[in-house]
Amino acid sequence: MTDLASHSPLAPADAGWPRVSNTGFDGLVVQFADRLSEPANRAALAFRAAIARAGWSAVEETSTSLVSTYLRFDPLGVTHAAMRAEVEALLATQDWYAAALPEGRKLWRVPTVFGTDLAPQLEEAAARAGLSAEEAVRQIAETQLRVQTIGFAPGQPYLGELPPAFDIPRQTALTPQVPEGAVVVAIRQIVLFSVTTPTGWRHIGQTRFRLFRRDSDQPFVLRPGDEVLFTPISPERYATLEGTGPDGGAVAEALT
Known part of the structure; x- marks a missing residue:
């Protein structure tokens, strides 16, 4: 799992939020907390919207749970390592726990x-x-x-x-x-x-x-x-x- 705790105002440094995990052969999950809170839910929603705006051609599906964002990608078009690097780079761009909610609500x-x-x-x-x-x-x-x-x-x-x-x-x-x-x-x-x-x-x-x-x-x-x-x-x-x-x-x- 990726340690990106420096971007989270909610967790101590050793908590490691958000966390990026592989899911099967064609998926990644970005988890923003291990329990529901308004900032963690906000982060999940905002990050999914940011993935959509990024327009990554290899991404085939995205969804959110209460505190996580999931993306499914084409493993023939991009490797896990490359997709994960893109996700981590996007995570590092801002504080997702304080991000604006998606447009069109x-x-x-x-x-x-x-x-x-x-x-x-x-x-x-x-x-x-x-x-x-x-x-x-x-x-x-x-x-x-x-x-x-x-x-x-x-x-x-x-x-x-x-x-x-x-x-x-x-x-x-x-x-x-x-x-x-x-x-x-x-x-x-x-x-x-x-x-x-x-x-x-x-x-x-x-x-x-x-x-x-x-x-x-x-x-x-x-x-x-x-x-x-x-x-x-x-x-x-x-x-x-x-x-x-x-x-x-x-x-x-x-x-x-």
Whole structure:
């Protein structure tokens, strides 16, 4: 692994962040931390965007996780050593933990029912956070959440971070099923489900926002770096959104 800790304000010198690792015969991973933080997520997103801007002809695919950037390259066109040298040179150009987020991001405002029979674990989650249900909804609704990564199911975002009170654990048992559009919470994150699925996270809200659109030219609606605000609505308003289209009343605006 490459020791580039001098470029990281977050880690002591012996931590060695960021780290570059080979992945298989045609991939490299740049890891910016071993746990989630806003600066490490920012670095992963910004570095992926920088790779795209660099226009390296050998790079065939890039993606990000919560704190890492992955790139896949053509091993017939460039060696691991040469690709790694390019990556390390780009890493050395700036402090990625303080880098600007990628351009072209959007802010989505998503109408959401909190609690009721549609999302029955709001009270339980709020109690775990030491809050009333009303205060929990207020804090969530006022927090602009970043799409930190896409994973688990097609187009499904992990959103964060919530205030510290929401550092609550997952359940010890699975909820057998939550519907598409469910808003679930744990460990200071929200997941907005793109499919109907079991979960160990607590179901606190429900939307009509459809994130995975298999027949669209862009089947994944949200992208890493986008941001989301959940706008509380009544069950009656939620009912009127049925049949209004896959956005379910959500609206987007460009982020500068």
